[in-house]
Amino acid sequence: xxxxNLNYSNLKNSYLFYNISQKIAKxxxxxxxxxxxxxxxxxxxxxxxxxxxxxxxxxxxDQAQKESFxxxxxxxxxxxxxxxxxxxxxxxxxxxxTDEVFVSSGASDELGDILDLFDKKNNALVIEPAYPAYVDAxxxxxxxIIHLPSxxxxxxxxHPPKDTVADxxxxxxxxxxxxxVYTKEALSEWVEYADKNGSVILFDAAYEAFIxxxxxxxxxxxxxxxxxxxxxxxxxxxxxxxxxxxxxYTVIPKTLERCGLNLNxxxxxxxxxKTNGVSYIIQRGGAAIFTPKGQQxxxxxxxxxxxxxxxxxxxxDEVGIWYCGGKNAPYIWMxxxxxxxxxxxxxxxxxxxxxxxxxxxxxxxxGEGFFRFSTFGSEEDTKxxxxxxxxxxxxx
Numbered sequence: 001x002x003x004x005n006l007n008y009s010n011l012k013n014s015y016l017f018y019n020i021s022q023k024i025a026k027x028x029x030x031x032x033x034x035x036x037x038x039x040x041x042x043x044x045x046x047x048x049x050x051x052x053x054x055x056x057x058x059x060x061x062d063q064a065q066k067e068s069f070x071x072x073x074x075x076x077x078x079x080x081x082x083x084x085x086x087x088x089x090x091x092x093x094x095x096x097x098t099d100e101v102f103v104s105s106g107a108s109d110e111l112g113d114i115l116d117l118f119d120k121k122n123n124a125l126v127i128e129p130a131y132p133a134y135v136d137a138x139x140x141x142x143x144x145i146i147h148l149p150s151x152x153x154x155x156x157x158x159h160p161p162k163d164t165v166a167d168x169x170x171x172x173x174x175x176x177x178x179x180x181v182y183t184k185e186a187l188s189e190w191v192e193y194a195d196k197n198g199s200v201i202l203f204d205a206a207y208e209a210f211i212x213x214x215x216x217x218x219x220x221x222x223x224x225x226x227x228x229x230x231x232x233x234x235x236x237x238x239x240x241x242x243x244x245x246x247x248x249y250t251v252i253p254k255t256l257e258r259c260g261l262n263l264n265x266x267x268x269x270x271x272x273x274k275t276n277g278v279s280y281i282i283q284r285g286g287a288a289i290f291t292p293k294g295q296q297x298x299x300x301x302x303x304x305x306x307x308x309x310x311x312x313x314x315x316x317d318e319v320g321i322w323y324c325g326g327k328n329a330p331y332i333w334m335x336x337x338x339x340x341x342x343x344x345x346x347x348x349x350x351x352x353x354x355x356x357x358x359x360x361x362x363x364x365x366x367g368e369g370f371f372r373f374s375t376f377g378s379e380e381d382t383k384x385x386x387x388x389x390x391x392x393x394x395x396x
Contacts (some may be wrong), residue, residue, distance in 0.1 A: 001136055008137050008140060011082070011139050014132055016358070016359070016362030017353065017362075020040070020357075020358070021193055023346070023350065026110070026224060026278045027350055027351070028073075031190065035354060035387055036350070037354060037385040039355055039375075039381075040356045040357040041374060041377065042176075042244050042374065044241045044243055045324075046239070046301045046305075046329065047225070047241065048066065048245065049085060049240065049241070049294065049297035049298055050284075051289075051298075051329075052240060052294060055284045055285045055287065055288035059280060059282075059283075059284035059285065060281055060285060062281075063281065065284060070280035071277075073277035073378035075271040075275050076099070076255070076277075077102055077249070077283070077285075078103065078280070078283045080287050081249075081283045081287045083098055084100045084290040085101045085289065086098050086116070086341065089219065089221070089312070091223070092222070094221045094269055095228075096251060097254065099254075099296075101249055101251055102245070102271060102394070103249050103278050103286075103287060104248045104250055104252045105237035105247065106235060106237060106242075106246045106247060106248045107204065107234060107248045108133060109231050109239070109351075110233050111134070113202065113230065113270075113274070114202065114233065114267075115137055115143075115168075116136070116270050117266055118200070120142050120143055120167055120187070122145050123143060123144040123146055123150055123168070124146065124166070124168040124169075124219075125146040125161075125166035126145060127171065128150065128363065128364035128365065129150070129156060129168065129170075129177055129333075129364045129370070130172070130363055130364055131176050132362070132363065132364075133235065138168075140171075143168075146161075146163060146164060146166055146230050147364065147365070147390075149365065149366045150365060150366055152322065152335070153287035153382045155180055155303070155324060156178040156180040156333065157175075157182055157186060157188055158194035160190055160192075165197045165379070167246075168196060168199070168200055168201055169199050169200070169201045171190060171202070171203050171204065171220070172207075173203075173204075174207040174208070174210055174211065174329035175331075175370040176206070176207065176329075177333055178324055178331065178333040179328070179329035179330070179332055180324050180325060180332040180333070181213070181216050181328045181329060182216075182217070184215065184216075184222065184223065187217055187223050188225075189391075191224070191226045192225065194229035195229050198258065199229060200231060200263075201226070202230075202231055203230055203233065205217075205218065205220070205232055205233065206233075206237065207233045207329050207331075208234070209238070209239040209302055210305070210306065212306070212328050213328055216328055219232060219285045220232050221253075227255045227256065228255055228256060228257075230256070231250065231251065231263070232251040233250050235248040236249075236286055236289060237238060237245070238330060239302075240286075240301075241301065242285075245282060246262060247282050247309055248391060250267075298350045305375045305376055308376075308382040309327070309330065311379075311383055312326065312332050312373055312382060312385075312389075313332065314385075314386070315390050316334055316389070317392040318390050319390055319394055320334040321335060321337060322334065323335070324377070330374060331372055331375070332372070332375065333370055333371075334372075334373065335371075336369050336371050339369070341359070342358075342359025342361045342362075342367065342369065343359045345357075345359070346371070347357075349392075352394050353385075353388035353389065353391070355388055356388065357371050357372060357373050357374075358372040358373075359372075
C-alpha cells in the first residue's frame with residue numbers, strides 16, 4: 001500500500017487568513033453595506049506599469065508570427081532576462097555571471113523548491129516572526145526547525161545564536177511581517193556565522209526595492225564572504241506588481257560548494273529536470289522592468305506605497321504607539337495597545353473603525369501581541385484609515 005508523506009500530519013493548521021475572512025464575512029453579514037479599510041492585504045493594488053504592458057503585448061505579438069514565435073524557453077531563464085538582472089546588480093557594485101542568475105515563477109515557489117538542494121538531515125533556522133511558508137516547507141520535508149525568537153529588545157533583528165549550529169538559515173530583509181531591515185554590519189555577522197559553520201543562508205530579498213537608506217544592503221552579495229555561503233531569492237511581485245503575473249529570480253554563486261558538490265550546477269540539473277522554464281511573454285515583461293524607463297515607472301508606484309507608509313507612521317507617532325518598519329519596507333509592525341492580543345486588536349479595529357490588519361500571532365509565537373499593517377492599499381483608503389486610528393487610539 002502506498003504511504004503518503006506523513007510529514008503533512010505534522011503541519012499546524014494555519015487559521016490566520018481563514019479566520020480573517022470568516023470574521024470579515026460575519027461582520028459584513030451583520031452590517032450590510034459597511035465600508036472596510038483593508039490595511040492587512042499583502043497584495044499590490046496598482047496596475048503594471050506602461051513599459052511592462054507594452055513589453056507583454058509585444059511578447060504576445062511575437063507569438064503570433066512564425067519568425068518570432070517561442071516554444072519551450074530555457075529552463076534556467078532566457079538570456080535577455082538573466083543579462084538584465086546581472087546588469088541591474090552591477091549598478092549596485094555586485095558582479096554576477098549571467099549563469100548565476102536563475103529565472104523563476106516567483107519567490108514563493110522558489111523558497112520551497114530550493115530545499116531540494118539540501119539533505120533532510122539538515123536543520124533550518126527561522127527568525128520569528130516569519131513568513132509562514134519558511135516553517136511549513138521544512139515541516140513537509142521532515143526537517144528539524146530551529147525557531148529563533150526576536151522582539152522589541154533587538155528591533156526584531158536578532159544576532160546569530162552562540163550555542164547552536166544551523167545548517168539552513170532564512171533571512172528576510174526587509175522583513176515580512178516586521179518591516180525590520182538588517183544593516184551591513186549585522187548581515188556581516190550572519191555571513192561570518194554561516195562561513196564558520198558551513199551553513200547556507202537563504203536570503204529573501206522580495207522587498208529590497210523599498211529600501212531608502214543608503215546604508216542598508218539590497219543584496220546579501222554586498223557582504224564580503226557571502227558568495228561562499230548564500231543564495232538570494234528575489235521577487236518582482238512587490239517590486240513591479242507581478243503578484244498575478246508571477247516572475248522572480250534566484251542568484252546562486254558558482255563558488256558555493258558543500259561536500260564537493262557545486263550548488264549552482266545542482267540547481268541547473270534540478271531546473272532542467274523539474275521545469276520547462278517560464279513563459280516567453282512573461283519574461284519579456286520582466287526584462288522591461290530593468291530598462292531605464294521601466295525603473296522610473298516602477299519607482300513611481302513604489303513611492304505611492306511609501307507615502308502610504310509615511311501616512312500610517314505619522315498616525316502611530318501621534319498616538320504614541322511603538323512600531324518598526326515602514327521606512328524601508330511596505331509593512332508596519334506595531335505593538336497592540338492595552339496589552340491586547342493581535343486577534344483582540346483585530347476585532348477592536350474592525351468593530352470600532354472598520355479598519356482591517358493582520359494579527360501578529362499568525363507569524364509565530366514572537367508575533368503575539370503585535371499587529372501588521374500593509375501599505376499596498378490606495379492612498380485615499382490609507383488616509384481615512386489613519387484618521388480613524390488617530391481618533392480611536394488617541395487616548396488609549
